[in-house]
Amino acid sequence: MFHFLIYRIEADRLYTKSKKFIAASEIYMAAAQACLKAGNMEGYEEKKQAHEKAFKEGRAAFYEANGIAYKANNQKEQSWHCDLHGLGTTQALRKVATTLESLQAMDNPGGVVLTIVTGKGKHSEDNVPKIKINVMKFLEEKARQVLKETGRRWGVEWEV
Secondary structure (H helix, E strand, O other): OHHHHHHHHHHHHHHHHHHHHHHHHHHHHHHHHHHHHOOOHHHHHHHHHHHHHHHHHHHHHHHHHHHHHHHHHOOOOEEEEEEOOOOOHHHHHHHHHHHHHHHHHHOOOOOEEEEEEOOOOOOOHHHOOHHHHHHHHHHHHHHHHHHHHHOOOOOOOOOO
């Protein structure tokens, strides 16, 4: 999130710079046309060159801003977080399924890392982490289903 905001601020700064240069280039072009109309060829050439320079700078700032905005919104790998603390097993599984459906609908070409926080099971009977066990079973089944339907592997990694 932090990197996104920095990229966004920098892109906005460059878009503003671009607008200023483009506006200046339009003023220079109007002045060049006025010089041409008055028969002042030297003034026309000077203003035309200033117009071209300002336009070029404005266009460069615009393209740089576009690149930064793209980078902010299209990272190679996006990270998501799903916290299941305080939920029952059924609610937790429903939340995981909904989160996975949402992430698949986004279709990020760089992939997605989903961190699922289940807790240690301290509030379960016998301190057994029921949610963790059921989420792991659900994800393993989902991985088999995706492989069967698409022929592609669906990565599931555990970090305990």
